[in-house]
Structures are given as structure tokens and as C-alpha cells.
Amino acid sequence: MARLNTPEELLTFRQEILSRRDPNNPCISICAGAGCVASGADEVIEAFGREIEKQGLAATVTTKGTGCPGFCERGPVVVIYPEEICYLQVKAEDVPEIIEKTIKEKKVIDRLLFEDPATGEKAVKESDISFYKAQERTVLCNNIKIDSKSIDDYISLGGYSALAKALGGMSDLEVLEEVKKSNLRGRGGAGFPAGRKWEGSRNAPEPIKYVIVNADEGDPGAFMDRALLEGNPHSILEGLIIGGYAIASHEGYFYVRQEYPLAVENIHLAIKQAEAYGLLGENILGSGFDFKVVVHQGAGAFVCGESTALMTSLEGRAGEPRPKYVRSNIKGLWNRPSVLNNVETWANVPLIINKGADWFTSVGTDSSKGTKIFSLVGKITNTGLVEVPMGMSLRDIIYKIGGGIPEGKKFKAVQTGGPSGGCIPENLLDLQVGFDELTKAGSMMGSGGMIVMDEDTCMVDVARYFINFLTDESCGKCVPCREGLRQMHRILTNITRGKGKKGDIEILEELSETAVEASLCALGKSAPNPFLSTLKYFRDEYEAHINENRCPALSCKELIAFCIDPEKCTACGMCRKKCPVEAIDGEKKIIHIIDQEKCTRCGTCFEVCPAKFGAVTKISGEPVPDPVPEGERTITKKSRKESK
Amino acid sequence: MEIDKIDQIIDKHNGEASSLLQIMLDIQSENSWLPKEALGRVSEKLNVPLNRIQHIATFYKAFSLVPKGRHKVHICVGTACHVRGATRILDTVEEATGIKPGETDLDMKFSLETVNCLGCCALGPVMEVNGKVHGKMSPVKTSQALKTYE
Numbered sequence: 001m002a003r004l005n006t007p008e009e010l011l012t013f014r015q016e017i018l019s020r021r022d023p024n025n026p027c028i029s030i031c032a033g034a035g036c037v038a039s040g041a042d043e044v045i046e047a048f049g050r051e052i053e054k055q056g057l058a059a060t061v062t063t064k065g066t067g068c069p070g071f072c073e074r075g076p077v078v079v080i081y082p083e084e085i086c087y088l089q090v091k092a093e094d095v096p097e098i099i100e101k102t103i104k105e106k107k108v109i110d111r112l113l114f115e116d117p118a119t120g121e122k123a124v125k126e127s128d129i130s131f132y133k134a135q136e137r138t139v140l141c142n143n144i145k146i147d148s149k150s151i152d153d154y155i156s157l158g159g160y161s162a163l164a165k166a167l168g169g170m171s172d173l174e175v176l177e178e179v180k181k182s183n184l185r186g187r188g189g190a191g192f193p194a195g196r197k198w199e200g201s202r203n204a205p206e207p208i209k210y211v212i213v214n215a216d217e218g219d220p221g222a223f224m225d226r227a228l229l230e231g232n233p234h235s236i237l238e239g240l241i242i243g244g245y246a247i248a249s250h251e252g253y254f255y256v257r258q259e260y261p262l263a264v265e266n267i268h269l270a271i272k273q274a275e276a277y278g279l280l281g282e283n284i285l286g287s288g289f290d291f292k293v294v295v296h297q298g299a300g301a302f303v304c305g306e307s308t309a310l311m312t313s314l315e316g317r318a319g320e321p322r323p324k325y326v327r328s329n330i331k332g333l334w335n336r337p338s339v340l341n342n343v344e345t346w347a348n349v350p351l352i353i354n355k356g357a358d359w360f361t362s363v364g365t366d367s368s369k370g371t372k373i374f375s376l377v378g379k380i381t382n383t384g385l386v387e388v389p390m391g392m393s394l395r396d397i398i399y400k401i402g403g404g405i406p407e408g409k410k411f412k413a414v415q416t417g418g419p420s421g422g423c424i425p426e427n428l429l430d431l432q433v434g435f436d437e438l439t440k441a442g443s444m445m446g447s448g449g450m451i452v453m454d455e456d457t458c459m460v461d462v463a464r465y466f467i468n469f470l471t472d473e474s475c476g477k478c479v480p481c482r483e484g485l486r487q488m489h490r491i492l493t494n495i496t497r498g499k500g501k502k503g504d505i506e507i508l509e510e511l512s513e514t515a516v517e518a519s520l521c522a523l524g525k526s527a528p529n530p531f532l533s534t535l536k537y538f539r540d541e542y543e544a545h546i547n548e549n550r551c552p553a554l555s556c557k558e559l560i561a562f563c564i565d566p567e568k569c570t571a572c573g574m575c576r577k578k579c580p581v582e583a584i585d586g587e588k589k590i591i592h593i594i595d596q597e598k599c600t601r602c603g604t605c606f607e608v609c610p611a612k613f614g615a616v617t618k619i620s621g622e623p624v625p626d627p628v629p630e631g632e633r634t635i636t637k638k639s640r641k642e643s644k
Numbered sequence: 645m646e647i648d649k650i651d652q653i654i655d656k657h658n659g660e661a662s663s664l665l666q667i668m669l670d671i672q673s674e675n676s677w678l679p680k681e682a683l684g685r686v687s688e689k690l691n692v693p694l695n696r697i698q699h700i701a702t703f704y705k706a707f708s709l710v711p712k713g714r715h716k717v718h719i720c721v722g723t724a725c726h727v728r729g730a731t732r733i734l735d736t737v738e739e740a741t742g743i744k745p746g747e748t749d750l751d752m753k754f755s756l757e758t759v760n761c762l763g764c765c766a767l768g769p770v771m772e773v774n775g776k777v778h779g780k781m782s783p784v785k786t787s788q789a790l791k792t793y794e
Contacts, residue, residue: 220722
């Protein structure tokens, strides 16, 4: 393939790709994202390849492994074009049938379709599925349509046309103005307006400047950046090149976490392809603008998601943050102006250039524009990635899209903003999602993790979990974070173990205040958030742990006990057989008893006891009832009747 | 690890001191851990003091200064897995293997690590062994799965 030398050549090339393809020929898209691969997508892709070969359909039917379309709960996801038939939870065994019926006979296979749990209605098209219906997918929508390893696929859908538009018809200042006007705010956490950040760098006197993609997505339970990096790497790259043009930078960096090997691979490939087409490198599309991109891998440090720490790490040193008296867009990497934006932010840039700032600002709230991708996980029926307009209520996201809490449990809280975010209780569920709205509620937008918790989740334990995470990830440079968090973790652990004391809450509050006021970087400053927000909304749970040695969620191991109700036990032996530590005594027709000394409180007996008996119970804050005396343990039909 | 191999890796990155992290990552993925001699060689070739290399090796989680076992067990303790009971899975693995996160058993059979998120939250709690994901784990399923590794 020759270089594309002008924006017109890109257009012609796109027409050429499209004319080579017959839109009526079937195309099978199979999600090859991490979630679906874990559910067996690789075998499905292989099976499709084999079957198509066997049936001699290779000339007319194409298959592609694509990025994540978001519906991880029902993976592996397969979408068949042009009809857009969406099959869920597809197994390799289903493949011959799909080829036979759907591809050859054009018939839909009912059992692989999505069935609405409420109405029982089947949805044939992807867009008819309730999970997708309420979403507004502008950034994520191409993931399922693009072979993540093919630049031609991206170009065929209009890829790099924003770059052509910017380089061909807009001055660098116009590009900057458009982004400023769109009020695009950083999707990585703090929500700083991207245009203002760019402007600062552009106006800085130093001639060498950098643009950087922050792809060090470290928040546990958040994987939207990964979906974009793996599924649609060119969209991020295109945004980055446009950003480089706007601020007159000629060098860009991808800082990708090493835990995402597929993302690293796809980004490398995307860069190589773009270079071959003349969309990257010297004299891009004949405009005279030069730009090169380098990929750096992180090595597993959460703090490197912080801008100054990331830049230190790029320089090949330990990623410790520095004070920001001078912002990194003025003095960043190698002390030069550096614009650092998150993956999703960059991916929004081509859309803004193509469709205009007015289109972008038509969606969203007053202060937060556009859409945002959330990773909806935890105790939720439909786990997955959802892209919604800013301003949608949490309730709609959790119930309309997420399908509510599984197993008929009760909603307790939703945690947003990653480890430094906070928990939002049920009475605030009508809150609109947006940067400022979430901050006001004591949480934050963060990168977009949304972890749903039900009645079985202990909020003290959640706070302990996050503080533990942050203690581990603290770089250790400044005292309030390094030592303060350690002490907070110690106290919270004590509370969850039933060793809480009066006054613990006050000490925790004091330590929080110090960390918020005196830490150097955002990690330390926001670290007490999980504690402060759970205390604000779930103080009663803290008090129950400390004052009554009781865990209201029946979750903290040291504060609960399992016991068997002798009235309900039928001596089926299920729990005895499954107990990993042989703590359950009993035999046929003998009521089972748990040896509290041996019991590790793993909860296996509670789970395996058949629901119709429900004999195993969890208790907390009360003494374990005395076991049934030896003489009364035999179950006879008579004794059952009597007891009733 | 052979010196030639290390030199090759260093050359690939043009011997630049700023690529130190990338060089160490490459050595680690080649050898699964960072032997002292390898770090010494890197220090010499890049003209970077060994203590700075040690700083990096201990600062970043991806690096290991001790050898790894035949089977690498990763327990996801990301938030989604945590609320779905990852602690119980970790407890089960610790019980079955006799090692804690970061450790390798004496037979060099298992190495245990916790990871912050594997990105397959729909399948939580998740255990990954040698790159293969085992989803929707329970204590019982976990001990059964571990038995299949020799």
C-alpha cells in the first residue's frame, strides 16, 4: 500500500475499500475483548474459521475478532451483519448451526437471542437489547464493527477523516478553539477542561512539546480504556495526532500498563499501519506536519496514573509524583510542556473535529458535556461497559441498563471514581452523573468505574479494602499518605475484626483530614474518600461493628458464625461433603452440627444447603446456639411431625 | 540468563538510560524474574547506578527479584471481585498451597500473586492460572481447579 499524500487520497482510498466489499455479504463479528475471551471467545472464533472453510464459504463470508461491545455479562458476543443479528453466550458447538441456519438459510436462531427478563421478549438486533437501548454510544459504538487489527476497517467507517479535516482545512489554532468550545473535560479523573490544558502548553515558550496518552488504567473494576485500546486503537491515535497538531507538538507517547498485553500489541500495530499509510511520521497527508509516537509500558504502579508520576516513569525512573507549583502542561516530561490526557478523552477528539463542538455540547449537563463510558460491575445483573450521556441518573444506569441487583437482593450503594472515589447510598440514586454532581455527593467521576453493592456488602470492609489498596500503592514519598494510610488501615482492620474501640472513628477522621490537607498528590489527597463517604452514609455500620461486635451485612469473617437449624436440617449431607475443612459432623438421618472451632467461615455450607431446606444460617452479634444434645440428633419421621 | 541475551535487549532500546524500565520489563518477560547478574549488566551497560535499578525493581509491582514457580496463580482482588467474595478464593488458595501472595512454594510448583483487576468483572471472582482465566469461582471450584495442575 502506497502512502496517502493528500486528504483527497484518503477519501479515494476509503471509497476503494468500500467498493471492494459487498455490503450484502455476511460479516460475522465476534468480540475478542478480555471478558469474552475469558468466556471462550477464542474457541468460537476458531470454530467459525473451521466451519467456513469446511463449507467453502470463505469467498463470501468474512469473520473478524473485534473489540469489546460492552455486554460482558452475556459473552461471547457474536453480531452478524448486515442484518445485525446479535447472538449471546455463543459456544463453539453452536457455530455449525449458526452457519447452517443463519448464514445459509437466513434464519434466526431463537435460543441464542437476548431474552428480556421482564417481558420475556426476544431481541434480534443488538440495538433492541434493553442493555443497549438506553445507552448513547458514540465512542464505543464502532468497537464491534472493527477488526481491531485492521486500519482499513477503521478508515472504511470514516476513520482519519477528522485528521484529514484538521490538517487539510483548519489551522492549528482553529482545532484548539474547537476543542475549547466543546468544553471536553478530561475523562481520567479530575475532569480538567482539555482545551485549557492544551492552550497552556501551546502558549508555553519552550519549542519542544509533548502529547501523551494516559493508558495506565489502574482503577480496579474499571476497564473502559482497555476496551478502546484493544478494540479501536486508531481512534485514540487519531485524537493524539490532532492534539499534537493543535499544540505544535511533534512527539507523542502512549503510556500503557503492562498488564494489558493485547492493548500494547494492538497499539504497536496501529502505529505501524498508520506510518505505512502516511498518517503518522513525516509530512502527514502532505500537510507538512510531522509527528511520531512512542509506546512505553508501565510496570504495575497505580500512582503512575497521576500525571507527574507518569512523566517521571516515562523518563525511566521510579514513578513518584512531584509538587505541582508549575503544572505539567508547562513543565512536564523532561521539563517541557506536556499535554497528558486519558484514553477516552483522546478518543473523543476526532468526533469533536468531525461533528463540531456544537454537536458535542448538545449532549450532557451544564458543566459536563458529551457521553461517558462507565464500567458497571459488582452485584449487578448486566455487568459490562455502558456509554451514557452525561446527566443520566444513577438509577437509570443501574436499573434500566444494568438490570438491577441479581438474586432479588437489595441495593445498598454504588461506588464510583475508583479507589479514591466514594460510595453513594440509595437515597441519592436520582443523582445525575457529571463531574461536579458526583463530587458534591462526596464521590467523584474518576475514570468511570461503577461498582454496585448489595445488602451482603459490608461498608466498613469496603473502606478497609480501598484504604488497603491505597496503602499498598502509595509511593511513600510524603508522610501523611505513607504513614497516615497505614494507620487508617490498621484501625479499619481492627474494626472489621471486632477489635474496634470507642474513639476509633474520631482518630480515623483526624488522620483523614491530615491526608487530605497535607499530601503531595491527588492519590493521598483523595485517599480518605472511601472512608469519609462510607462514614457519612453508613455510620450505623461502623457503630454496630465497634459497639456490638456485629457486622450488619453478615460479611466480616471474624464477626459471623454459621450454624445449622436442627429443625430444618434433613441430614442430606450436602454441607458435610462440601466443607473444605471437615468441620461438619453428621451422617445419614443424624442432624448435622458445625464445629465452630474448626470452621473457617468460608460460607460453602451456606451456599450448598439446598434452598428448599435453608437450614444453614449466618449470624452476627449474638451467641451461637448450643448444639442439639447427642441423644436428640436422630431424625425420625415421628420426631419431625412432633416438632411441627 | 545469558549475557548475550541481555545485551540484545539493551541494544534493542538503543542503550538509552530513559528506556531502563522497558529494558527491565523485557528481561522480566524473557526470564520471568530479574536475576542479580542481569541487573548488574544493565547497570554497567547503561551507566546507571545499581541502587537506582534496585529502586525501580522494588517500586514497580511487575518486577520480581526471586524465581517464579511453574504455575503462576493470579487472584483478582479488584473491587468487583472483592464484593463478590475474592477474599474467600484467596483464602482457599493460601490454604491449598501453603503460600501467601508474593511467595513461591518450595517445590517451585505454584507462585501466588494478587492482581488489581483482570478486566473480566462479569466472571468475578476470578482466578487466573498461567494466563487461563477461571471465572465465577467458589472455594470448592478453586481447590478442584488447583488439583488439575501438576
